[in-house]
Amino acid sequence: MNEIPLENIRNFSVIAHVDHGKSTLSDCILQMTGNISELDRKRGQVLDTLKVERDRGITVKAQTASMIYYDSRNKDKSIPYLINLIDTPGHIDFSYEVSRSLASCQGALLLVDSSQSIQAQTLANHAKAKKLGLSIIPVATKIDLPNSQPEETALLMGTTFNLDPDTVIMTSAKQNIGIKDVLEAVIDKLPSPSFNYTVKNNICNTKTPFIGKIVDSWFDEHRGVICLIQAINGELNETERITTYASVKESKEIDNRNDFSVQEIGLLTPIPLRTSKLKIGQVGYVICGMRSTRQARVGDTIYIPQQWNKSEEMTPLEGYEAAKPMLFASVFPANSEELEQLFSSVDRLCLNDSSISVVKDQSSSLGAGLRCGFLGFLHMEVFNQRLNDEFNTQTVMTTPSVPYILTDENTGKVTVCSSVTNWPESGRNSRYIISEPMVKVTLVTPKEFYGNMMDIIKERRGSEVEAIYLDDGQVLLNSIIPWQEVVCDMHDEVKNASSGYASFNYEEAEYRQSDLVKVEIAVNGEPCDALSFVTHSSKAINSGRKLALKLKEVLDRQQFEIVIQARIGLKVLARERIAPYRKDVLARSGKTVGGGDITRKKKLLEKQKEGKKRAKMVGSVEISQEAFFSVLKR
């Protein structure tokens, strides 16, 4: 393996719309090269390793696998190639993973499900790969399905992406069709990686210092931090001492130890295969005893300090573009004593998902916690599930909020408000000009659902709608919609209103002034900022009523009365009441206690009333995470 020259290395990502068969095709390629067996595949999607991925049947993390493929087209001898494949997620909430993966590749397999045609994420991901100047290999998948239309798919890919339809490779990952053609196209059409890391004279004591880039990292209970590294220059061997650029810069803040002895190097096949060496162009895992997650940030540069006369003179590589959080929610430990555990779990999870942003938070109703920024609603749900699955951490999460911009009319001061808790007191509202973030939505739908889609766009305050008819009978709808109207449940509604056929993608647009209000939810008079939300004034009454009703459904009855209110300032929009249990203290084993003695009866009833009062005073209403999530999707 270490003898394979740079010219015989190929790096590519597999990109497509959700469910178009990326992970299945990737598994099929790995089976063809002998990395995994048919039995492995039968046990479930090999490259979807996380529990959340298997539970939901979607990929949420890009996953790298290296393989050796012997090209036997040359009759005299077969030539070995080292191929690195990155299976990427298709759902838009994880598009940051796609961007990052594409940034470390020279090519992309662009998949289109031949029974589904081109969808919104196909267009978006193709545009991303093009922008980076990658070579693209077009592939039609699932040609075994009875309703597949491979020829039509190839023609449409031809016109949409300006390529020769004859070059579209026909595949079925279920019946192992076309997989060899894909591998041969990877070898023929994709360039080998070329890096030109230059070292100035006399600042290094070797001609080819080792330089690597962290492309992914995660935490292992037993081995600490594991980094996946792409070697950009030179080579790295076990026992050498390495350091990361950011950890040196911040060493005073962390601890004094910032270089680490490499304990193990290997390739992910996807099972770790120890190779003890990482050479230029290869992508492999490195274990070096790092304990702090901050020492292994994705995008950071790894190097060997001893190779440099002065370590500070090492020129770092350009990191990845930072993800921009689009949705904020606070997370609290379900049990307030487990705050430290929550901090450490979130820290470790963020090592594996650099698109989450985190700051400390304090809520009046839920105590200390963390305010996190996500890329979308599914991203937030997956974060919560991963905390639970992988770190055994139970949490309570608040209603998510998008970031608003508030401009003080008097002073002109601009603040960003991404938490309902910080929303300015009503009454003083008039002093602020409020703007909300908009997104440019691209929706692809079959003609017959055009009307339904227009209704959805209108209902969600969409504007500037433009329709473009595609060759295959689909319509592409462009519009500008407030992000708040898109983020929580537009995806579900688009799917429901189109029998699953329509899809959409969005990109950030500008902020626009809007008439927004905070609807406060109070439970037994206590405002609960975790359930309160911001909405357009035209929707406040309706949304307030709906939420109060929903809470009535999901909250458990208690020994005492629960009153739920939705209000704007002092104005109550909706009020719902959950009656208490009336435990019949007079009945014991079916018999009435106390007989006809009225004073004894009274005494018992009084005692019960006491109990109720106490519960009302001391008992707070328990709101489970399920209750929270069920009200989130309004």
Ligand SMILES: Nc1nc2c(ncn2[C@@H]2O[C@H](COP(=O)(O)OP(=O)(O)OP(=O)(O)O)[C@@H](O)[C@H]2O)c(=O)[nH]1
């Ligand atoms: N009949 C048939 N079904 C396939 C084929 N490839 C994938 N599927 C099915 O299509 C569904 C989606 O496949 P995945 O490979 O998970 O799709 P994906 O693109 O990785 O999905 P995300 O990662 O969530 O975007 C699964 O139910 C697969 O079994 C194929 O070649 N033929």
Ligand SMILES: [Mg+2]
């Ligand atoms: Mg997948």
